[in-house]
Amino acid sequence: MNFDLFRFAAPQAFFPVAGKLIPWFSVIAGVLALAGLYVAFFVAPTDATQGEAYRIIFIHVPAAWMSMFLYLVMAGWAGFGLAFHTRLSGMMASAIAPTGAMFTFVALWTGALWGKPTWGTYWVWDARLTSELILLFLYLGFIALKSAIADPVRADRAGAILALVGAVNVPIIYFSVQWWNTLHQGASVSLTRAPSMAATMLIGMLLMALAAWMYSIAASLARLRAIIRERERDTEWLRMQRAAA
Amino acid sequence: MTGFLAVLRRELQVALRRKGDVLNVLVFFVVVASLFPLGVGPEPNQLRAMAAGVVWIAALLAALLSLPRLFAADHVDGTLEQMLVAPQPLASIVLAKIAAHWLTTGLPLAIAAPLIGLQYDLPADALAILLASLLIGTPVLSLLGAAGAALTLGVRGGGALLGLLVLPLFVPVLVFGAGAVTASLIGINPSAHLSLLGAFLAVSSIVGPWAACAALRVALD
Numbered sequence: 001m002n003f004d005l006f007r008f009a010a011p012q013a014f015f016p017v018a019g020k021l022i023p024w025f026s027v028i029a030g031v032l033a034l035a036g037l038y039v040a041f042f043v044a045p046t047d048a049t050q051g052e053a054y055r056i057i058f059i060h061v062p063a064a065w066m067s068m069f070l071y072l073v074m075a076g077w078a079g080f081g082l083a084f085h086t087r088l089s090g091m092m093a094s095a096i097a098p099t100g101a102m103f104t105f106v107a108l109w110t111g112a113l114w115g116k117p118t119w120g121t122y123w124v125w126d127a128r129l130t131s132e133l134i135l136l137f138l139y140l141g142f143i144a145l146k147s148a149i150a151d152p153v154r155a156d157r158a159g160a161i162l163a164l165v166g167a168v169n170v171p172i173i174y175f176s177v178q179w180w181n182t183l184h185q186g187a188s189v190s191l192t193r194a195p196s197m198a199a200t201m202l203i204g205m206l207l208m209a210l211a212a213w214m215y216s217i218a219a220s221l222a223r224l225r226a227i228i229r230e231r232e233r234d235t236e237w238l239r240m241q242r243a244a245a
Numbered sequence: 246m247t248g249f250l251a252v253l254r255r256e257l258q259v260a261l262r263r264k265g266d267v268l269n270v271l272v273f274f275v276v277v278a279s280l281f282p283l284g285v286g287p288e289p290n291q292l293r294a295m296a297a298g299v300v301w302i303a304a305l306l307a308a309l310l311s312l313p314r315l316f317a318a319d320h321v322d323g324t325l326e327q328m329l330v331a332p333q334p335l336a337s338i339v340l341a342k343i344a345a346h347w348l349t350t351g352l353p354l355a356i357a358a359p360l361i362g363l364q365y366d367l368p369a370d371a372l373a374i375l376l377a378s379l380l381i382g383t384p385v386l387s388l389l390g391a392a393g394a395a396l397t398l399g400v401r402g403g404g405a406l407l408g409l410l411v412l413p414l415f416v417p418v419l420v421f422g423a424g425a426v427t428a429s430l431i432g433i434n435p436s437a438h439l440s441l442l443g444a445f446l447a448v449s450s451i452v453g454p455w456a457a458c459a460a461l462r463v464a465l466d
Contacts, residue, residue: 153466154466161396
């Protein structure tokens with residue numbers, strides 16, 4: 001049997017697949033989030049120095065991870081679409097952007113709420129905070145550019161160029177922690193040295209990160225289906241599907 | 246190369262015949278920089294500390310103001326389409342336009358900046374660093390700005406959108422450019438900042454024209 005993955009590059013072929021995948025990813029996201037929140041609130045110990053306020057990292061850290069990761073995924077899809085002229089790739093990039101912007105905002109918001117009891121201030125002009133804010137601007141610029149161009153093909157290609165140029169900034173965000181030495185503590189999780197936190201805290205955070213991943217996939221696919229419906233509304237296959245429904 | 250020189254000569258000639266456009270940007274730069282002391286007060290120590298940031302932000306805004314003109318006129322009268330189908334590589338034409346843009350906006354700003362620095366009571370060596378940082382940094386504004394100008398070509402609400410697109414990309418220039426002057430003020434060797442600024446110039450001299458060419462092809466598809 002010859003399984004052709006590239007068949008799903010056609011919006012027509014991917015539309016029903018996305019519809020079948022969404023409930024699965026949603027359920028997994030819900031289960032992981034419940035497990036992660038249980039660990040976060042009932043299992044993980046109180047932090048010796050930061051007290052209970054530290055528990056916000058179970059939302060904050062996964063959101064910050066996703067915000068940067070989703071930008072790279074978005075830029076990847078956009079670049080793929082720019083190189084191979086695949087319609088679905090541009091739609092995928094458009095579908096991911098709002099979720100990424102949402103996580104960026106959540107990371108900033110929870111960071112401010114954590115900063116008040118810990119640092120004594122909602123906002124400091126620290127390198128990582130500032131980079132995250134700039135990442136939010138990059139997302140907003142991408143969304144604004146796409147919505148300003150009426151022709152969807154042109155919008156996809158222009159957005160892709162912007163996303164690729166902006167992707168140069170994401171590594172700068174990551175390494176900014178090492179470049180500028182300011183108030184912000186170093187990265188909480190490191191793969192090279194022993195983690196500086198209790199194992200249960202790490203498990204809770206990883207569960208929440210996986211939940212954020214699954215949620216991102218489900219939300220992006222749902223938005224992708226809406227975009228496909230909008231852009232392909234005059235095609236024969238959608239008309240037949242509407243007639244059958 | 247002949248295409249590059251021909252376009253450069255043409256762009257400079259057009260700029261010379263419309264001196265107003267070039268001068269307006271320069272005057273805007275000086276006015277914005279002169280308004281800050283009125284807003285925050287004439288305390289010399291405070292002014293000295295914020296001088297580099299003020300000059301750099303004024304330079305960013307002035308660049309932003311001049312960027313829509315980079316391709317707009319040629320787009321309206323069809324010259325841009327001719328440039329796209331010309332036998333010369335589009336990259337050399339775009340590079341020539343970027344070079345002309347820098348010669349008519351970035352370079353005058355850099356030359357005027359030490360005067361503003363004097364108003365902010367900067368010492369002589371900090372003035373020299375300010376000039377050096379602007380000379381290295383303003384080409385980045387033209388290079389990355391060209392990509393933004395090409396992306397927003399013929400798009401509704403282009404001016405405000407251009408700011409949203411390119412200002413976040415200018416952040417490293419602002420950080421290292423203003424950082425160099427601040428470093429020299431507090432007695433740290435600013436060469437690290439200037440080197441990083443130069444590195445960013447090198448990166449953007451590849452990324453900027455590539456993105457501008459791709460965006461122009463998209464805009465005139």
